[in-house]
Amino acid sequence: MRRHRMTIRRRDLLKLAGAAALAGGAPRLARSADNSGVYDLERFGNARILHMTDTHAQLLPGYFREPSVNLGLGTMQGQPPHLVGRAFLDRFGIKPDSADAYAFTSLDFEKSAARFGKLGGFAHLKTLIDRLRNDVGPGRSLLLDGGDLWQGTGLANIMQGAHMVEAANLLGIEAMTGHWEFTYGEDALRRNLERFKGEFLAQNVYLTDEAAFNDAKAFDPATKRVFKPSMIKEIGGHRIAVIGQAFPYVPIAHPKRFTPDWTFGIRDEELQKLVDGLRNNDKVDAVVLLSHNGMDVDLKLASRVRGIDVILGGHTHDAVPQPVPVTNAGGITLVTNAGSNGKFLGVLDLEVARGRVSNVRYRLLPVFSELLKPDAAMAALIEKTRAPQAAVYAEKIATADRLLYRRDNFNGTVDQLICDGLRTQLEAEIALSPGFRWGSSFLPGQPLTMEDVLAETAITYPETYVQRMTGTQIKDALEDVCDNLFNPDPYHQQGGDMVRVGGFIYTCTPAEGIGRRISDLKLGNGRAIEAGKTYKVAGWASVNEQKGIPVWDVLARHLGGGKPPDGRNTGVTLRGVDGNPGIAG
Amino acid sequence: MRTVHTDLPATRRLILRGAGAIALTGLGIMSFGIAPVFAAANDKYPDDAFKQKGAADAIKSLYGRTAEPSDKVKLDAPEIAENGAVVPISVTTTLADVTSIAFLASENPNALAAVYRIPPGTLPNVANRLKMAKTCDVIVIVEAGGKLYSATKEVKVTVGGCGG
Known part of the structure; x- marks a missing residue:
């Protein structure tokens, strides 16, 4: 940025x-x-x-950009809501390049956002x-x-x-x-x-x-x-x-x-x-x-x-x-x-x-x-409500240099920035950030204000943490969240997307069972994350009470610092999902 | 305990409240796994069964045979535990002549969590809380009329967080 x-x-x-x-x-x-x-609807009922x-x-x-990855597995593969992109348009008979295609999918999002x-x-x-x-x-x-x-x-x-x-x-x-x-x-x-x-x-x-x-x-x-x-x-x-x-x-x-x-x-x-x-x-x-x-x-x-x-x-x-x-x-x-x-x-x-x-x-x-x-x-109500904070929230912090979004099973460019911010501001090797499904999208060139930073982070437990975790603990944390997303029994899913990571890459095999989905964890320098070794991990939105500065300050400082996104240390390799219409081609 | 409904007499609600506090002896509604010691005062404490690692071995040690699944055994357990240290699990049954009810968590270090002896004339309803090490099957065994019946439900134990 x-x-x-x-x-x-x-x-x-x-x-x-x-x-x-x-x-x-x-x-x-x-x-x-x-x-x-x-909006003229035919009367019915x-x-x-x-x-x-x-x-x-x-x-x-x-x-708000809809997901380009929203995987369904087993009997849910290819079934709504686990369709994205062209497969989504085909299934629901929506014309490509139409206003509806823009509203319902991530296809040509930037171009369509300018049109519609x-x-x-x-x-x-x-x-x-x-x-x-x-x-x-x-x-x-x-x-x-x-x-x-x-x-x-x-x-x-x-x-x-x-x-x-x-x-x-x-x-x-x-x-x-x-x-x-x-x-x-x-x-x-x-x-x-x-x-x-x-x-x-x-x-x-x-x-x-x-x-x-x-x-x-x-x-x-x-x-x-x-x-x-x-x-x-x-x-x-x-x-x-x-x-x-x-x-x-x-x-x-x-x-x-x-x-x-x-x-x-x-x-x-x-x-x-x-x-x-x-x-x-x-x-x-x-x-x-x-x-x-x-x-x-x-x-x-x-x-x-x-x-x-x-x-x-x-x-x-x-x-x-x-x-x-x-x-x-x-x-x-x-x-x-x-x-x-x-x-x-x-x-x-x-x-x-x-x-x-x-x-x-x-x-x-x-x-x-x-x-x-x-x-x-x-x-008028909205204006009145916003007035007391308007000046603070209007402060421009940075400008989006790419499309910023969150909604996707594994990655979001907004979360990449948050992970970068956590790692650089809190001096950690590894960052973890929750896979929330809310959070605005921003077009390249769009100014980013404090209000925008808060639109990605405003929760009642925003405190950051820095802790030592072993390689095993990091893998177990990923396995746990991944099971919330891909457990074959929907009653064992909590919603939300996969935890976002910074500082390392990994392979995910969603159709496996818990304990076997996450593999090949590697740091940015290419070294494998070792089970028994400890790593300095920064994160936020912990269910345990934390004391660190709120994540929105971390993100604002990071954006204001003007560091370019660190694309080297991110990326999830997916296995066993070829041909799944929950991934946009 | 959570499946209490308005059509139950007020006395039942009072009993349940008592159970929440600690336990009312003699009513078959007791908490925290210490109760079986008292309930089974006339029997030998099933020391060996509580020491078994796996569920099958514990059931075998306790009863000497296997149970058959029955839809007359209603097991109430959460899909995902809100706190793995105290997972509320309860059972009711329409089976007649119930003499004992046992609770097992298949992946706990020792699978058998609690055994209740049910004296004649007691409602066969038991609510208790199990400490669960990890996601696993919760198995309840009802001994009735000299036979064994079971119900099983997987309860997920998760570290939580990261909800949408």
Whole structure:
């Protein structure tokens, strides 16, 4: 990264982007808010459910590159969501070089970003949501959020998500569930929920036995459920049940100190009883699961639990244009996943009859910010919310010298920079960085500010660490994370991608079992990492409490230092995945 | 313990709370593997079984025969342990004449974790916590009517972190 403070201003960048688009012969100038016919949906059914998920507090439109590597193995190979690039376009009938191809895949990302612009933004989302709700008329729609609404920016971190509650209220979210929401701890979570006008639903969060014994607060002390598990909403004369499914592995994926009194899990037996109760006792006409399980977990769950019509899924950030039908003992359950970063809005139109859903239409609409006029009230709220930090966050630290992104099973250019920063700033041989699936993308030439640095790193446990680890411990750490990604049983996967590494290379054989996937670990100088030898390792986002400086300061210093990326010491060699359509060719 | 539902009588909830504190003797709901010593007061402590390394050897030492899987044995265990040091594992069964229930973790240094003697007239529901060294099968054996029945579930133990 070059140190860059003066040469390219934001306006210049926009000009450059425009120039690139013209060079490509693209009809960019024709794309404007007046040309939003793409959002004119044919009327269908009698109940419309709008689903957003994993926005990661991205209030403003932005770039987010979809993965070029998203491997599925075994029975999941070649199945959604494990398709990328051309295989993805072919499967879903999307035209290459189209706006949709840009929204849903990583193909020609830089070129297409210049043509089709940024996606998402809450003011744009608000306009789209209002329009789709107005189209069906009052009392005929429902707006749901699948969680990871309150985390993902520096502002969200210092506000502990409070400002996102205001945005959610203005947007009109009627129910949500959670994941990163839990990392603010119980007090902040409850404070936010007191102000949230919708329902926070989670059938799979329970008091621990100790907390129950000490009479800790619970929605239902008899079942020990901490939160309301479900709600029933009447839409167009039909009763629709919405069940919340929070991320099942919060105390495992994150420090347990944030949720000491709560225990999670998938809990599909309890879910089955809940569905049966809603069907048999409450006589609902449709059952929807608002899930933060991740798509692979939802697909397995749909094969086991009867009586759910549609699972509106999130967590794994898979933008899947069509629902996947799953057969179970009770019939068919449709499984969706609605991407991330505010890029998409799921539109589920149901034809509900007495006691059943007779027909379904689903669309996953990309939120092209250039086609939507920002809602004035939401824009004002966003501006007001951002104002106190605006000056600090606007400080330009560097300029992107290449496409910066994170989303990929093994590597991301953003993570490479973080690993470089950890190694140079903390003087370590080796760096480890978590494979989060959130984090903005930046185009070459785009200025990088403190706000941008925080958009890649803002969590409630950002402290870095430096420790000595043996070669065996390093390999075991990689094996453990890799198993979370590729365990053949989706219930044993936590979501997220492979831990990113700096200072060494390795070979990964995803189809192997735990303990046999990771091999040939070699330092940058070509020497093998030895099992019994110790190495100085730097990292962040540890589930154990750490004391080092926050990773965003490490990254900012590194970017400001102007050191070029160290490409020598990175790279994962994949084995046994030839021909897998989860890798872009 | 987590599969408690509202339709259970209030007394059951009180019992479960007691179990959380330490244990109520004589009800077959006890914690931490020390209970079998008391529960089996009239029997010889199965010293040899607890010393066996593998699950098969421990079961053989304890019962002298093998168990058959049964869907009447309901084993409740997490998919992934939130803390490998205290993994909540519980079992209930609809089998009649239950005389003992044993818990094993196949990859622990000594597989047998706990054995409960179930006196006549006791609900055959046991909830306890096992310390698990690593990802492995948790096996529960129910001795009922002189026969052995089992249920098995793999519980993953992970160092955690790095969730999306």
